[in-house]
Amino acid sequence: MPLSIAIIGAGPGGFYTASALIKSHPDCRIDFIEALPTPFGLIRGGVAPDHQSTKAVSRAFAKTAGHEGVAYFGNVRLGQDVSVAELRDTYDAVVLALGAPMDRELEIPGGDKPGAFGAAAFVGWYNGHPDFVDLNPDMNVERVCMIGNGNVALDIARVLVKTPAEMATSDLPDYAAKAIHGAPIREVTIVGRRGPAQAKFTNKELSELKDMANCVPLVAPGDLTKDLPDGPNNQMSERDRRLAKKNLATFRDFARRDPTDRRKRLRFQFYAKPVEALGDARIEGLRLERTRLQNGRAIGTGEFFEIPCGLVVSAIGYRMVPIKGVPIDAETGVVRNRCGRVGPGFYAAGWAKRGPTGVIGTNKGDGDAVAALIAQDAGPGGKPGREALEALLRARGVRWVSFQDWQRIEAAEIAAAEPGAPRRKLIRIKDMLAVLGQDSAESQAIADNCPCVIGRSGNISQE
Ligand SMILES: Cc1cc2nc3c(=O)[nH]c(=O)nc-3n(C[C@H](O)[C@H](O)[C@H](O)COP(=O)(O)OP(=O)(O)OC[C@H]3O[C@@H](n4cnc5c(N)ncnc54)[C@H](O)[C@@H]3O)c2cc1C
Numbered sequence: 142m143p144l145s146i147a148i149i150g151a152g153p154g155g156f157y158t159a160s161a162l163i164k165s166h167p168d169c170r171i172d173f174i175e176a177l178p179t180p181f182g183l184i185r186g187g188v189a190p191d192h193q194s195t196k197a198v199s200r201a202f203a204k205t206a207g208h209e210g211v212a213y214f215g216n217v218r219l220g221q222d223v224s225v226a227e228l229r230d231t232y233d234a235v236v237l238a239l240g241a242p243m244d245r246e247l248e249i250p251g252g253d254k255p256g257a258f259g260a261a262a263f264v265g266w267y268n269g270h271p272d273f274v275d276l277n278p279d280m281n282v283e284r285v286c287m288i289g290n291g292n293v294a295l296d297i298a299r300v301l302v303k304t305p306a307e308m309a310t311s312d313l314p315d316y317a318a319k320a321i322h323g324a325p326i327r328e329v330t331i332v333g334r335r336g337p338a339q340a341k342f343t344n345k346e347l348s349e350l351k352d353m354a355n356c357v358p359l360v361a362p363g364d365l366t367k368d369l370p371d372g373p374n375n376q377m378s379e380r381d382r383r384l385a386k387k388n389l390a391t392f393r394d395f396a397r398r399d400p401t402d403r404r405k406r407l408r409f410q411f412y413a414k415p416v417e418a419l420g421d422a423r424i425e426g427l428r429l430e431r432t433r434l435q436n437g438r439a440i441g442t443g444e445f446f447e448i449p450c451g452l453v454v455s456a457i458g459y460r461m462v463p464i465k466g467v468p469i470d471a472e473t474g475v476v477r478n479r480c481g482r483v484g485p486g487f488y489a490a491g492w493a494k495r496g497p498t499g500v501i502g503t504n505k506g507d508g509d510a511v512a513a514l515i516a517q518d519a520g521p522g523g524k525p526g527r528e529a530l531e532a533l534l535r536a537r538g539v540r541w542v543s544f545q546d547w548q549r550i551e552a553a554e555i556a557a558a559e560p561g562a563p564r565r566k567l568i569r570i571k572d573m574l575a576v577l578g579q580d581s582a583e584s585q586a587i588a589d590n591c592p593c594v595i596g597r598s599g600n601i602s603q604e
Pocket of ligand 1: 150151153176181188220241464501502
């Protein structure tokens with residue numbers, strides 16, 4: 142019997158797993174179960190709206206979705222519409238590729254004041270992710286602090302300081318463009334505990350800051366002479382050393398810039414750790430402690446200073462949302478697994494497996510590994526799979542979205558785009574479902590089977 146495999150989550154981790162399985166088990170049946178009507182995970186909801194070329198990988202994923210034997214069940218949430226136990230009963234193999242969608246909290250006094258956000262929420266807001274479109278950050282601020290020294294911090298800072306003309310070829314939703322471009326932002330500071338040589342920025346993203354129309358990148362020259370890649374304080378791999386040298390060359394360029402050259406400034410504040418969010422009713426600033434490196438670790442020096450700011454976004458890591466039946470490691474915040482194996486017939490891939498590290502392509506190795514594990518473990522197959530899932534969803538009145546349905550939603554987004562922009566994103570699930578009307582195969586089937594109403598989540602519930 143062909144194997145029936147459920148992949149939960151249609152981001153890169155899920156799609157790389159599906160394409161590896163298509164190669165290793167050409168006759169298997171693969172069903173994607175995805176919480177949103179829209180596929181591609183963080184490619185749509187995380188990757189910066191002005192980095193459209195990075196999103197192009199989703200075209201290859203769409204081909205995988207169109208493969209015979211692959212089906213897409215969008216708008217179906219694990220833990221809400223269907224349980225882990227039900228899927229494990231129904232499928233020969235279940236792969237968790239749910240990502241790690243929750244922010245790690247900024248654990249400092251005042252870190253939960255209004256005006257402080259995690260990067261998952263803030264990026265989700267400006268990327269039109271349905272879970273975050275109502276975040277409504279108060280953008281009436283002149284100064285912003287970003288906490289974290291990875292590409293996510295760079296993305297957010299860049300999106301906040303670019304001009305409307307620079308964002309014209311992006312898919313930044315209208316409400317976010319209005320809020321960001323109407324904000325009186327003059328300065329964004331990116332804060333890191335360690336030095337420029339230890340920052341995780343890729344040089345391509347860092348170098349992009351050289352040529353912004355209205356913003357000058359700045360760094361203190363004194364920070365560029367400490368803890369150098371070849372110095373005694375650094376036990377770096379050869380790869381990290383090469384990256385650090387490239388980044389230092391870029392920072393040297395920033396250190397020579399004239400701060401009055403452009404209207405906005407993007408400052409890199411190295412060797413500083415936030416210790417308190419200041420303000421009464423909302424954030425008015427950050428108190429920080431200067432640090433120095435000792436054996437690669439940032440140690441507080443006992444010297445403190447403050448940066449005034451009305452908005453703080455922390456990009457300090459992600460973890461998973463707890464779901465019954467998904468074992469989550471308390472320390473790492475991701476699925477407890479051994480090289481991708483969670484239990485019999487139960488696997489993990491992508492960020493859910495290894496945590497929030499690496500680029501889109503890094504997830505390919507996880508997909509290959511899961512396909513190899515499934516080949517190793519495979520029993521005779523024969524669990525009911527897709528038909529049983531469809532029956533279960535119909536009985537619950539869940540309106541799922543097929544891949545063809547998603548392509549109709551996408552066509553509507555492309556048709557509504559401003560000239561030069563790739564799409565105008567639909568940001569509410571009800572508006573996505575409205576594009577499909579009553580004529581999608583699934584809604585017709587549901588209508589035939591039960592009297593239903595469309596609920597707030599966009600799912601259909603029994604009247
Ligand atoms: C802000 C940001 C910017 C990034 N920019 C880049 C970049 O420019 N270039 C690059 O190479 N990499 C970038 N990355 C990294 C890249 O996006 C990740 O490596 C990749 O998306 C991880 O894939 P994943 O499938 O594990 O998780 P995700 O992409 O998060 O996909 C997980 C999927 O699971 C779904 N899901 C979650 N919970 C449930 C549930 N209960 N039921 C059903 N489905 C569920 C989600 O809706 C989502 O579609 C960025 C990451 C972030 C956070």
